[in-house]
Each structure stands twice: as structure tokens, then as C-alpha cells.
Amino acid sequence: PQIVMGAGCYFGTEKFMSRNFVCRFPNSIKTHKVGFMKVPVTQPGANDDVHDTLEQQPSHITYQEVCRGKSGYVEVCWLELENPDCHFEAAIRFFFAFHDPTTLHRQGADRGTQYSSVLFCFDQEQLRIAESVKRELQDLIDNKKVQCFERKRVQTKIVFVDNATAKRMFVEAGRNHQDYLLKNPGGYCNHFIRTRLSKPSRVQRTWKLRELGLPLVPALPSSY
Secondary structure, three states, X not given: OEEEEEEOOXXXXXXXXXXXXXXXXXXXXXXXXXXEEEOOOOOOOOOOOOOEXXXXXXXXXXXXXXXXXXXXXXXXXXXXXXXHHHHXXXXXXXXHHHOOXXXXXXXXXXXXXXXXXXXXXXXXXXXXXXXXXXXXXXXXXXXXXXXXXXXXXXXXXXXXXXXXXXXXXXXXXXXXXXXXXXXXXXXXXXXXXXXXOOOOOXXXXXXXHHHOOOOOOOOOOOOO
């Protein structure tokens, strides 16, 4: 019952999933931690609709090496879901709401392959759901029902990986990077809920959340 998400700087990914998502879906996430995962390179001519299988790689990388943007590793948040049958699809939809999946190897001013948009799925049902939501979002963009992203093509890579291989591949970040924004409320974070359309208004913001399949929620506490 886990999933690994890469959505740019892992400080924000962890915060938005462990705090904002849980605010919407209480008791949904059992544990969470940030670190790095190797992303497979799609072979030339490969069909975008065919998922990649992660090959085993040595599980050793430093934060400094990842920050150079040439390691092939991406900053991720490893999440263990309390009840995946209830919350997995909602987590995928929320993932697409708090970062921009259309900018390749970049989130805002953060540039490099370490900031890629990627989902690591652990079984065929997770894979099916993730690919379905991705296609749904692409269709909404194509039909101009969602206009809150910088570009027009969803670049998120969806990777199938078995649990044993994932545990060998995951490199946990240092203790000072775990729950970073909880320990440092004013720390760096460039994530936000993308709810605005071409003409921002309360009505349009509500409609946008509905289009992404997210529940309407009361205002979050000021600390969010």
C-alpha cells in the first residue's frame, strides 16, 4: 500500500501530501519519507503509453550528486497509504493538482532531471489508475477545460517497480531533510494548488477542483 512520487523539490512534495492531502483525507497516509529514486530512460522510439520497468541500480547517491542534475535520480516522497482502496486515486489526482506536470525536468525556477514529474507504481492496479488519471488530465488540457499549467502536454513518467526492487533503489535523504517544512515553516517551497483558470474567480476555482476529481474542502488552516 505505497506509492513514490516525484513532483519537484521533495520539501514541497512531502508537505503537500503529508499535510494538505491529509487535511482533505484524514488518516489517509500512514508514513512518509523523502529521498531519491533512479528513473529509467525511455528507449528511442518507445511508445509513451507503455510503462517503463525500473532496472536494478546501485542504491547509493548523495544529495550533492543529485543536485548536479546529471545522476538520473529524482527527488521523491515515499508514501505508505493507510487504505489504498479508498485513497490511491485521490492521491494521484492531488499529485497533479499541486505541481506542474507539463514542464519537463523543471518546477518553476527549479531546473534539472532531479525535479522531474514521476510516479512509481507497485502493482498493475496502481499502474492502471495512474495512467487513467494522466490520460484524463491530458484530455482536459486538450479540450481547454484545464488551463492552469504552463504547457500543453503532461510529461509525467509512470514507472512500474516491484516492492523489493524499490526498497533497494530508494535512497533515503538525511534526517535534516525529513519533515523539512514542518521543522522550518518559512523554508523553501514552490508548490501550490493550481486552481486558477484563464479568468480567476471563486466559481472557476471551484469548477477546476471538480474537473480534477478533487473534493471541495473548507479553507485550510493559515499554517498551510
